[in-house]
Amino acid sequence: MKEKINEILQEVESFATDSLDKLEEYRIGYLSKKGKIPALFGDFKNVVPEDRKEMGQLLNELKNKAQSKLNLLKDEITTKKETSVDDDIDLTRPVEFRDVGTRHPLSIVRRQILDIFDRIGYTVAEGPEIENDWHNFSALNFPEEHPARDMQDTFFVSDDKTPSAEKIALRTHTSSVQARVMENNKPPIRVVAPGRVFRNEAISARAHCIFHQVEGLYIDHNVSFADLKQTLYYFAREFFGEDTKVRFRPSYFPFTEPSAEMDISCKICGGKGCKICKYSGWVEILGCGMVDPNVLESNNIDSKEYTGFAFGMGIERITMLKYQINDLRLFFENDIRFLKQFEGAF
Ligand code: PHE
Secondary structure, eight states: OHHHHHHHHHHHHHOOOSOHHHHHHHIIIIISTTSHHHHHHHHGGGSOGGGHHHHHHHHHHHHHHHHHHHHHHHHHHHHHHHHGGGGGOOTTSOOOOOOOOOOOHHHHHHHHHHHHHHTTTOEEOOOOSEEEHHHHTGGGTOOTTOGGGGGSOOOBSSOTTSOGGGOEEEOSSTHHHHHHHHHHOOSSEEEEEEEEEEOOOOOOSSOOSEEEEEEEEEEETTOOHHHHHHHHHHHHHHHHOTTOOEEEEEEEETTEEEEEEEEEEOTTTTTSOOTTTTTSSEEEEEEEEEEOHHHHHHTTOOTTTOEEEEEEEEHHHHHHHHHTOOOTTHHHHOOHHHHGGGTTOO
């Protein structure tokens, strides 16, 4: 009996594994009801009485050792499993890209427009969206109570009783930034002013009460209409492509004289005529003109010494032409299916 106990004790002591399956085999082999150790307990009844005390002790020691070995190995194997993840890192595995969203098409196009003007020395200017009457109208040669103010349906912040000159409104165009730049800077002035504008218009596929413009202003000695045309021709070719043609049609704005609207040859049909250009081959993209001397004088710039030109374009309109988008409302709905199409564009 003693020999048997020692033999099994050695087996138990030398046993080692890092597999849970092997450990289970060990448990069944030594400790389960049919295992070797309970079998020895079964043989205990045959031990002669004088040896029983010693054998009983040895047997219990064996059982305890076998059980603590089982517990120890079990602990070791399971903790190793939990912490061994680090060893399995595969450094060659491709990165998983996070879904971080996309740039809005209006932001993409605004950046492209500003970038084109940046290359010819224009800096960016900004002004407030809530504006007073002076900067939005009076400084731009809109006389008080003049019907030209009705060209742009205005959202007023102040009530009807407020005298015209003190009225506060949401700016109807980025031309208000022109007035602010002239008031704070001496010529030469060369700025582009991007921003959001507001007009009290019913929302449809072609009009919205909120939209975006980029304004341009250039004032220096001897600035001529030829400079205006060349600058805008350069812009049109850079933005829409080398083969783009432009044409200027006479127009009216209170703050420019002479004034014009610029069309580009239709990018969709190549000038042959289609639905987008209403079969004319041309689409309008901006308003422009020579800064009216009254505007220069209102802003303390000597109109005998300086001349300048200004232009203003709608970012939505240009984006619609560039990406062939036919409904203005899409820009404001934030439908992921629409926005996702601009993934990767900068
Ligand atoms: N502010 C004009 C508009 O919103 C555009 C414009 C800007 C025209 C500058 C001429 C010069 O329609």
